[in-house]
Amino acid sequence: MEFYLAAVLQGLCFCGIAAGIYISMKIFNIPDITTDGSYTLGAVVTAIMLSHEISWYFILPVVLLAGALAGSITGFIHTKLKISALLSGILVMTALYSVNLKLMGRSNLPSLNYIGLFSGSSLIPSSTGGSLTILVAFIVILGLIIGYVLITDFGLAMRATGNSESMIRALGINSDRMKIIGLAMANALTAVSGFLMAQLQGFTDINMGIGIVIVGLGSVIIGDTAIRRFHITLVWLSLLLVFSGAVIFQLVLAFTLSIGVDPNLLKLVTAVFVLLIVALTQLSFKRND
Template identity: 70%
Template sequence: MDFYLTALLQGLCFAGIAFGIYISMKIFNIPDITTDGSYTLGGVVTGIMLTHHQPGWVILIAVIFAGGIAGALTGIIHTKLKINALLAGILVMTALYSVNLTILGRSNLPLLNFGTIFNTVNFITNGNQNSLLILGVFVTILTLLIGYLLKTDFGIAMRATGNSEPMIRALGVNTDRMKIIGLAIANALTALSGYLITQLQGFADISMGIGIVIVGLGSVIIAETIINWLRISSVWLSLILVMAGAVIFQMVLAFTLNIGVDANLLKLVTAVFVLLIVGLPCLTAARS
């Protein structure tokens, strides 16, 4: 049971990545690869600030700010320099590797002897259950904030930019600015996942973000499949399903390991699982 509880905790930590991918890919139709770098950036900033005994709220603000800058840079390169969004993300992600390594100063930083959000805030005595409660509150607040943002006039303009950029530009909305802000928000959310997972696992690692975009993408695809199947149009339900998608994704990986699949094959299993999710709607439509 603890094995699946750990997967649930990781799934909640990855909710930020799922929300970030949802904003960049499903709202703005931008394949943002900055995710790999901004996730690590969030973990690196968290780790180094914990070793300097900074307050938790200061670390949280710094992580959001750092992730936001990374996303904004991708947006600026894409909109102002007219570079393909995928290439812009790759450029920023590549640059962030050096930035992260410079900040961390080493390849791995253990944090077991430092106070994290999970060992300084104690609602109950059981460690895993306490972490679950903390993450539940954190992710719930995050979901409410994103849902509220997307329901405001600004959020509607963001969504309209992705749906019909020429139309919303004709109405006087600066679509370049919307994309920059949207990517900044998406990567700030991704950095928050790095902030959470670093404290949960007790270390920051320079390679922790490699391939992490597939986790967010898989989570969003799971949610999108359910959304299309149930024909859901509510923003709130969509966000809840995106969060649930992150948990389901981790549960599938946990089940894979639990039945005895070699851990070395986990990335392969992840890729196949995402491929099945992506291809299932097409296969179903072909049969019908």
């Protein structure tokens, strides 16, 4: 039971990545690979600031700003330098590896012995159950904020940019600026996942972000399958399904390990699982058409 509870905790930590990829892929139709670097960046900033005994509520805004900066650089390269979104993300992701390594000063940085989000309080004890309560509350607040932003006029302009860029330009809205802001938001949310994971697992590793975009993509695909299947249009419910997809994804991986699959093959299993989700989803909807 503890094994699956740990998977749920990881899934909740990855909700930020799922939300970020939902914004970049589903709203703006941009394949953003910056995710691998901005996730690690969030964890690195968190570990460094915790080591200087800075409280987590001061760390969170800095993490958001760092992730937003990474995303905005990708957006700038894509929109202003006219480089494809995929290559822009790869370039920034590659650069972030060196940035993260330079900031850390070494390949691994512990954060277990410092007071953070999961250290407990008089109301919520420091335990697995306490961590679950804190994470659920954190993700609910995060989801409410994202949902509110997406239903404002600004959020509608973001969604319209992804649906029809020519139309949004005709209305006098700068689509390039919207893309930069959108990618900044997406990577800020991704960095939040790094912020949470660094404190949950108690350390930050320079390679922790490798392949993490696949986890987020799988989470979004699971949620998007339900959204399309049941024709859901409510933003709040869509976000809930995307967040649920992140948890389900981790539970599937936990089940895979529990039946005896070699942990060294976990990345391979993850890739195959996402491939199956995408293939079955496409075949299913084509058959319905």
